[in-house]
Amino acid sequence: MGLFEDEAYDQWPSKKNTVLKSHGRPPWYGQDGKRISDAFVIGIAGGSASGKTHVARQIVRSLGNVPTVIILSQDSFYNELDPEQHALAHQNRFDFDHPSSIDMPMFAACLSDLKACKQTNIPIYSFTHHQRLKETKYLYGASIIIAEGIMALQDPGLRDLYDLKVFVQCDSDLMLARRIQRDVKERGRSVEGVLEQYLRYVKPAFDNFVQPTSKYADIVVPGSNNSVAIELIATHIRRQMTGRASRFRKSMTCKPIDPESGSAVHHPNLIVLKQTPQVKGIYTILRDQTTKKQDFVFFVDRLATFLIEKAMEHLPYRRKAVETPIGAVAEGSELDVKNICGVSILRSGGPLEKGLTRVLSDVRVGSLLVQSDVKTGEPLLLHVMLPVCVRERHLAEDAWVFLLDAQIGTGASAFMAIRTLLDHGVREEHIIFVTFLVARSGGVAVLARAFPRVRIVCGAVDDVLRETWLDGYEPGAGPEVLAGAPGTELSVDAGRKAWIMEPGMGQIGDRYYL
Numbered sequence: 001m002g003l004f005e006d007e008a009y010d011q012w013p014s015k016k017n018t019v020l021k022s023h024g025r026p027p028w029y030g031q032d033g034k035r036i037s038d039a040f041v042i043g044i045a046g047g048s049a050s051g052k053t054h055v056a057r058q059i060v061r062s063l064g065n066v067p068t069v070i071i072l073s074q075d076s077f078y079n080e081l082d083p084e085q086h087a088l089a090h091q092n093r094f095d096f097d098h099p100s101s102i103d104m105p106m107f108a109a110c111l112s113d114l115k116a117c118k119q120t121n122i123p124i125y126s127f128t129h130h131q132r133l134k135e136t137k138y139l140y141g142a143s144i145i146i147a148e149g150i151m152a153l154q155d156p157g158l159r160d161l162y163d164l165k166v167f168v169q170c171d172s173d174l175m176l177a178r179r180i181q182r183d184v185k186e187r188g189r190s191v192e193g194v195l196e197q198y199l200r201y202v203k204p205a206f207d208n209f210v211q212p213t214s215k216y217a218d219i220v221v222p223g224s225n226n227s228v229a230i231e232l233i234a235t236h237i238r239r240q241m242t243g244r245a246s247r248f249r250k251s252m253t254c255k256p257i258d259p260e261s262g263s264a265v266h267h268p269n270l271i272v273l274k275q276t277p278q279v280k281g282i283y284t285i286l287r288d289q290t291t292k293k294q295d296f297v298f299f300v301d302r303l304a305t306f307l308i309e310k311a312m313e314h315l316p317y318r319r320k321a322v323e324t325p326i327g328a329v330a331e332g333s334e335l336d337v338k339n340i341c342g343v344s345i346l347r348s349g350g351p352l353e354k355g356l357t358r359v360l361s362d363v364r365v366g367s368l369l370v371q372s373d374v375k376t377g378e379p380l381l382l383h384v385m386l387p388v389c390v391r392e393r394h395l396a397e398d399a400w401v402f403l404l405d406a407q408i409g410t411g412a413s414a415f416m417a418i419r420t421l422l423d424h425g426v427r428e429e430h431i432i433f434v435t436f437l438v439a440r441s442g443g444v445a446v447l448a449r450a451f452p453r454v455r456i457v458c459g460a461v462d463d464v465l466r467e468t469w470l471d472g473y474e475p476g477a478g479p480e481v482l483a484g485a486p487g488t489e490l491s492v493d494a495g496r497k498a499w500i501m502e503p504g505m506g507q508i509g510d511r512y513y514l
């Protein structure tokens, strides 16, 4: 499932569960790999049909070009009902408006995970059937979270999670009229049923529990004609977001110096293929600019298999005895891992992905898309599609992940990809980065400092990571120069420069696929 699904919520059976909107997520961590700031969280409360979801969506629209936003609806967290309660619910005789009807601890837990930049899996609720569906919805990667629900400001623990608290104040008649319309159209209810439920539970609960929480709000927004208030909120959020992203692209290309020895830091877990004549021969063909595409693809595929086999040496194995066809016992070994998967950094990780599936035929492979921001040169996380054993927290901590990318130059994409896996609970020592080429003076040293337990398996090490003007770039030209500019396998900074590896292999993805 894709992570950043713009306006994806119309497909959900319950109310608008989540909206994810992304213009790419800049680094949320510092040079030491640790998180530097939490996501910004807005809590929106108000009566049923007061317009909370509408306000949340309007805020998202008004925010425009900001990093990823998620709308998290409290509606997803109604408690499971037993058969008796279920029967009552279908007769409009169950109180869904009492605070105890919502699984507040679960809502708070999901929200705090998202705030702390971790992934979460939220329930999907069906208002028609008054129950949670079997599937859950995976969420990850928001810089801004809007949590909305009638009880969003009810719980003190929840209130502590918000950076901004909003209450939507709406006229009761308008709320009732909207609710009748919506519940008949979208929630499979009859007009009589809506009115019965409204008079018995909704209105009293609004007066007793919902309206009193308006006192906690930083801002009260009208339930209609509220564009000015929404613009004010969006401006406030934009201001809060400024300066939150970490900027350290430039420093990633420098050789970090070990304060104790004074010499450049090398990666303690950099594993380079033995430079046999056979391996050297393959690299010679791959580095040669006259090599035809057909040969390039053939030798990349061959090398990918070598590298994956090398990486496999770092997985745990246990002893295993088998009986041979002649009835003898042979002592051997077998893989001792619960879950193993691949994650390919798009698009250059593709050839290694093929290598991985040749070696482990049933392995699941996910992907990450990281691209440089044209203005700042910082990496932006644009897309996350991870295998289930990483998406589910209880599986992630036992999972082993082969992270695949063609080369590590500045290390910016590798850094972001590793941080993403760690956010999901994958153990640092369970990540094996497999790559064709690394630049010694570049990102590996930065990665070594931040994530020393991640193993990097590569086939060759280039000493030079050179900063250069992009081909065809003239200072002062527009950002369109960057689109598809050759030699930008390694990212671009605000000055329209790229870092290229020497001697390098050129753009491995382009040479392989185009």
Ligand SMILES: Nc1ncnc2c1ncn2[C@@H]1O[C@H](COP(=O)(O)OP(=O)(O)O)[C@@H](O)[C@H]1O
Residues within 6 Å of the ligand: 046, 047, 048, 049, 050, 051, 052, 053, 054, 055, 178, 182, 223, 224, 225, 226
């Ligand atoms: N400002 C508004 N102007 C017009 N219609 C609105 C406005 N706010 C909400 N509505 C409509 O009212 C109904 C309920 O709004 P919604 O945002 O789903 O309420 P809540 O999330 O508070 O239950 C929806 O059909 C929505 O389109």
Ligand SMILES: Nc1ccn([C@@H]2O[C@H](COP(=O)(O)O)[C@@H](O)[C@H]2O)c(=O)n1
Residues within 6 Å of the ligand: 015, 047, 048, 049, 075, 078, 089, 096, 097, 126, 127, 129, 130, 131, 149, 150, 202
């Ligand atoms: N099975 C359910 C669960 C909840 N409700 C009603 O939903 C209202 C809250 O949702 P809003 O989108 O209107 O904020 C709440 O007032 C419950 O009565 C329901 O009808 N059935």
